[in-house]
Amino acid sequence: MSTRLPVVGDDPVFSAEQPSSPRVLERAQYTVEVVSDSGEGAQSCGQILGTVSAKMGNGVWTVEIIPAEVQPPPRNPAGASGNRVRIGSGPVTNWGDRTDLIVAFNEQALLARHRLDALEPGAVILIESMWQDHDDEGIRAEWSAAMEELGAAGYRIIHVPAHEQCLALTENPYLGKNMFMLGILTELFDRDTALIGAQIRHRFRKKDESVAERSIDLLELGIAWARENLDFRVSVPPVPGDRDMVVMNGNQAVALGAVAAGMELAAMYPITPATSVSHQLGEMFERFGGIVHQAEDEIAAAGVAIGASYAGKTAFTITSGPGLALKTEFLGLAVMTETPLVLVDVQRGGPSTGLPTKVEQSDLLAAIFGQPGDAPHVVLAPATIEECFHVMVTARRIAETFRALVIVLSDANLATGVQPFPRPELDQAWIASAPDQSPVPEGKAPYAWDEQTGLSQRFIPGQPGGMFTVTGLAHDERSKVAYTSDINQWSSAMRSRKIAVLGQTLRPPSLNGDDAGDLLIVGWGSTKGAIEEAVARARDEGLSVSSLHLTFLSPLEPGLAEIFSRFQKVMTVEINYSDEPDGPFVTHQNRRRGQLSWLLRAQTLVDVDCWTRVLGEPLRPGAILEVIRSNCGAGGER
Amino acid sequence: MSAVCSLFQLHDESREYGMGDYEGAQARWCPGCGDHSVLSATQRLLARENLPPEKTVFVSGIGCSSRFPHYINTYGFHGVHGRALPVATGVKLHRPDLHVFVVMGDGDCISIGAGHWIHAIRYNVDMVALLLDNEIYGLTKMQTSPTTPQGYVTNTQPRGSYLPPMNPIEATLGVTNASFVAQTAEWVPAHMLATMEAAYRHPGFSFVRILQRCPHFTDDLFGELPKHPERVQLLVHEHGIDLEALEGRFPNRLAHDPADLDEARRLAEDASVIRLGVFFRDDSRPRYEETRHLPAYTAPEKLELLERELDRYAV
Numbered sequence: 001m002s003t004r005l006p007v008v009g010d011d012p013v014f015s016a017e018q019p020s021s022p023r024v025l026e027r028a029q030y031t032v033e034v035v036s037d038s039g040e041g042a043q044s045c046g047q048i049l050g051t052v053s054a055k056m057g058n059g060v061w062t063v064e065i066i067p068a069e070v071q072p073p074p075r076n077p078a079g080a081s082g083n084r085v086r087i088g089s090g091p092v093t094n095w096g097d098r099t100d101l102i103v104a105f106n107e108q109a110l111l112a113r114h115r116l117d118a119l120e121p122g123a124v125i126l127i128e129s130m131w132q133d134h135d136d137e138g139i140r141a142e143w144s145a146a147m148e149e150l151g152a153a154g155y156r157i158i159h160v161p162a163h164e165q166c167l168a169l170t171e172n173p174y175l176g177k178n179m180f181m182l183g184i185l186t187e188l189f190d191r192d193t194a195l196i197g198a199q200i201r202h203r204f205r206k207k208d209e210s211v212a213e214r215s216i217d218l219l220e221l222g223i224a225w226a227r228e229n230l231d232f233r234v235s236v237p238p239v240p241g242d243r244d245m246v247v248m249n250g251n252q253a254v255a256l257g258a259v260a261a262g263m264e265l266a267a268m269y270p271i272t273p274a275t276s277v278s279h280q281l282g283e284m285f286e287r288f289g290g291i292v293h294q295a296e297d298e299i300a301a302a303g304v305a306i307g308a309s310y311a312g313k314t315a316f317t318i319t320s321g322p323g324l325a326l327k328t329e330f331l332g333l334a335v336m337t338e339t340p341l342v343l344v345d346v347q348r349g350g351p352s353t354g355l356p357t358k359v360e361q362s363d364l365l366a367a368i369f370g371q372p373g374d375a376p377h378v379v380l381a382p383a384t385i386e387e388c389f390h391v392m393v394t395a396r397r398i399a400e401t402f403r404a405l406v407i408v409l410s411d412a413n414l415a416t417g418v419q420p421f422p423r424p425e426l427d428q429a430w431i432a433s434a435p436d437q438s439p440v441p442e443g444k445a446p447y448a449w450d451e452q453t454g455l456s457q458r459f460i461p462g463q464p465g466g467m468f469t470v471t472g473l474a475h476d477e478r479s480k481v482a483y484t485s486d487i488n489q490w491s492s493a494m495r496s497r498k499i500a501v502l503g504q505t506l507r508p509p510s511l512n513g514d515d516a517g518d519l520l521i522v523g524w525g526s527t528k529g530a531i532e533e534a535v536a537r538a539r540d541e542g543l544s545v546s547s548l549h550l551t552f553l554s555p556l557e558p559g560l561a562e563i564f565s566r567f568q569k570v571m572t573v574e575i576n577y578s579d580e581p582d583g584p585f586v587t588h589q590n591r592r593r594g595q596l597s598w599l600l601r602a603q604t605l606v607d608v609d610c611w612t613r614v615l616g617e618p619l620r621p622g623a624i625l626e627v628i629r630s631n632c633g634a635g636g637e638r
Numbered sequence: 639m640s641a642v643c644s645l646f647q648l649h650d651e652s653r654e655y656g657m658g659d660y661e662g663a664q665a666r667w668c669p670g671c672g673d674h675s676v677l678s679a680t681q682r683l684l685a686r687e688n689l690p691p692e693k694t695v696f697v698s699g700i701g702c703s704s705r706f707p708h709y710i711n712t713y714g715f716h717g718v719h720g721r722a723l724p725v726a727t728g729v730k731l732h733r734p735d736l737h738v739f740v741v742m743g744d745g746d747c748i749s750i751g752a753g754h755w756i757h758a759i760r761y762n763v764d765m766v767a768l769l770l771d772n773e774i775y776g777l778t779k780m781q782t783s784p785t786t787p788q789g790y791v792t793n794t795q796p797r798g799s800y801l802p803p804m805n806p807i808e809a810t811l812g813v814t815n816a817s818f819v820a821q822t823a824e825w826v827p828a829h830m831l832a833t834m835e836a837a838y839r840h841p842g843f844s845f846v847r848i849l850q851r852c853p854h855f856t857d858d859l860f861g862e863l864p865k866h867p868e869r870v871q872l873l874v875h876e877h878g879i880d881l882e883a884l885e886g887r888f889p890n891r892l893a894h895d896p897a898d899l900d901e902a903r904r905l906a907e908d909a910s911v912i913r914l915g916v917f918f919r920d921d922s923r924p925r926y927e928e929t930r931h932l933p934a935y936t937a938p939e940k941l942e943l944l945e946r947e948l949d950r951y952a953v
């Protein structure tokens with residue numbers, strides 16, 4: 001079938017042409033990447049592999065590899081677009097360190113990954129070979145240079161004549177090659193072709209039927225090619241679990257969680273990486289009686305959500321860092337008027353436009369302290385895709401019970417990562433009840449603050465006898481503008497007290513590892529899986545390390561100072577910027593630290609150190625392991 | 639703004655409301671401020687339309703005029719500067735059963751809130767938007783506003799305001815999907831009430847610019863006008879406003895069919911005379927909230943639907 005032999009490495013085991021019985025590599029974990037120019041469909045190829053693997057019972061974690069531009073120049077390392085899929089026998093909680101196998105549509109995308117140290121030494125590379133003897137001399141030269149650079153690294157490079165193969169079925173292999181490549185992966189990992197086919201059909205459901213049919217023909221072509229030409233297979237046998245599972249990404253989970261919480265209005269303005277929540281909601285929300293309102297800007301989106309919340313069920317708005325900045329004034333209004341509001345910030349790199357498609361955890365302090373004036377409110381961060389679902393139910397409940405603003409900090413890693421998790425056992429109690437329209441008893445005030453808790457019951461338009469005007473001006477319990485000095489002191493205390501009350505209802509965080517030891521790693525948000533994997537590896541090495549992951553950042557979970565006192569050293573691991581302690585001009589006092597460590601130091605008076613990186617990618621467990629090794633028993637900054 | 643069938647409890651139709659039912663806190667505007675007369679006309683309108691106070695919401699921004707909701711006994715939302723319209727949109731999207739009014743100053747609506755203003759016109763959500771235009775920033779003490787006349791001396795432009803003023807009527811008429819655009823003056827209460835009533839009854843976003851006296855800062859702009867009816871031209875039409883009672887006082891009348899958008903734009907552009915009346919109305923323009931379908935489900939029904947949705951993600 002193939003006119004050119006796949007080039008294989010020096011290893012004689014792999015050199016067989018048309019292997020009769022391929023070698024099967026049994027692995028508990030295996031990581032695959034698919035990269036192409038953007039628009040060539042490496043992403044859907046990777047996504048389908050991930051989804052089908054999850055459906056077959058494997059643990060999965062996927063991460064999108066996204067260029068910032070929609071259509072970057074072709075064959076450019078900066079334009080590499082695709083997906084990493086880490087497949088496991090059991091649960092997979094993070095993207096891992098490096099990839100074991102990569103499918104690349106051109107050598108420049110491949111180079112990008114190589115230069116980012118994304119490939120395991122000895123990784124298998126399946127590279128589209130059409131560029132090798134391309135008509136364009138420049139391209140041929142680029143290919144040779146790339147092969148030279150890659151050659152030194154000891155990868156096993158296999159040429160795939162995908163373009164040429166696909167020409168048998170399509171005039172334009174650039175559209176459809178991804179299905180051929182998916183076929184190769186299907187064969188390599190022995191994926192269920194019926195499930196793959198169903199995913200393909202779902203993806204093209206809005207197009208002419210012939211598109212899906214041709215894609216499946218290309219898939220089969222890929223399978224056949226792999227069968228004839230590849231001398232190995234990879235087996236990651238799933239360990240069957242006893243729970244029903246669902247598989248989705250974090251933004252889908254947020255959207256479904258919002259529905260499960262009974263929320264009915266989402267207001268937003270498009271911004272990566274938050275937008276896909278609205279795509280998801282746009283498809284289904286109205287079937288549940290909900291509205292996705294695409295506002296004229298983020299400020300308006302916040303205003304619409306506040307207006308909707310004020311008049312009925314808690315609404316939410318969803319954004320990323322630049323949008324969070326714009327919404328600031330309205331957030332203060334929500335706090336001042338005690339209008340329930342949920343804001344989801346799917347964080348990306350900042351400041352300013354920053355790294356629009358990449359993960360970062362740099363909005364923590366802005367989320368907690370970013371509103372001028374004293375604006376006490378709640379900030380929480382889901383750590384897994386599953387938590388992205390459930391956090392919406394929690395957020396909605398807290399917002400309503402405490403008449404509070406609740407900010408949910410997700411990030412690009414959770415937003416686009418796909419992971420299976422136990423199917424939520426839906427509960428009617430999660431769903432917001434219809435707004436109270438009963439008459440308000442005479443003499444009752446719209447901010448009848450309970451002195452102990454600061455809580456009060458809001459009046460909702462439509463309630464007879466409850467007419468009053470909410471105002472962003474300082475006001476008394478009847479919502480009358482404050483003209484005497486003590487009212488502001490008192491009402492500020494009431495708004496603050498609610499948050500203290502919520503803090504008292506929280507449980508102290510549980511520890512991963514021993515209750516005491518040399519080192520405690522503290523994290524928040526999407527880094528949980530990578531931190532815990534690193535801690536497990538370190539403990540296997542005999543190191544005395546534990547970790548703790550915070551969901552509530554404001555108010556902080558209780559008992560932290562006491563927990564910290566049981567460890568020689570405490571440090572946070574975060575995806576935001578901090579000065580290196582030995583950097584020029586950096587002193588112990590002026591060092592700019594990771595955002596959580598800043599917070600923990602202020603709240604616990606413990607000298608919490610930090611290790612942070614802003615590389616535009618999720619943290620690698622291997623990198624965290626290095627940090628643990630060099631900090632265990634070191635005593636650190638204390 | 640039309641009555642909408644309620645998802646929520648229907649009000650007691652038999653109850654008759656009077657002006658007194660809408661009385662809120664004592665208004666703290668300056669004596670002689672035009673906002674007082676807008677307030678009375680509004681209370682009169684509510685009584686005439688018999689709107690239950692609990693089913694009525696006044697949303698405002700920040701400014702002297704935006705204190706309005708405090709002084710009327712309905713639900714009120716006194717928000718942030720320039721952003722009353724998004725809040726009102728949220729109220730109406732979630733609660734189509736409520737009667738929503740928006741009160742804005744000229745700085746509030748035309749300057750800081752300009753983006754929301756333009757888009758609210760296009761959304762055409764069923765509500766009444768009142769622009770209380772005193773052609774100055776009142777609350778912050780006499781800074782130039784987008785509608786301040788050129789050459790007018792203010793605290794921020796002491797050599798006289800530099801640019802020709804914006805024309806809110808012209809601008810509104812220029813926005814796609816504008817559906818009701820009118821101008822009135824608070825010193826002609828009968829006209830103001832009739833205009834507000836037409837605005838209230840119009841299904842869609844009704845934009846009413848109310849020329850408003852500010853005796854404290856801009857007395858020389860509108861202060862003399864009540865004595866000079868000849869400087870005013872009434873636009874009259876059976877589909878707009880045509881008040882017999884005003885015939886004697888305002889002899890300068892022009893028949894204008896509010897269905898004629900081109901003529902409305904031409905009239906709005908010509909600043910030689912102050913025109914009061916309905917410039918344009920079209921009750922058939924698409925309303926944003928109508929495009930949003932809201933099936934009302936019970937919690938168990940929602941759970942069932944969500945289970946089916948989760949099935950799609952099942953492993």
Ligand SMILES: Cc1ncc(C[n+]2csc(CCOP(=O)(O)OP(=O)(O)O)c2C)c(N)n1
Nearest residue numbers: 700701702703719743744745746775776777
């Ligand atoms: C974000 C913000 N910017 C500025 C202000 C200050 N401010 C309050 S009212 C106002 C202008 C008021 O003028 P206008 O809207 O015409 O209302 P008026 O007082 O004349 O009725 C300004 C600039 C504010 N409250 N908030």
Ligand SMILES: [Mg+2]
Nearest residue numbers: 743744774776
């Ligand atoms: Mg003004």
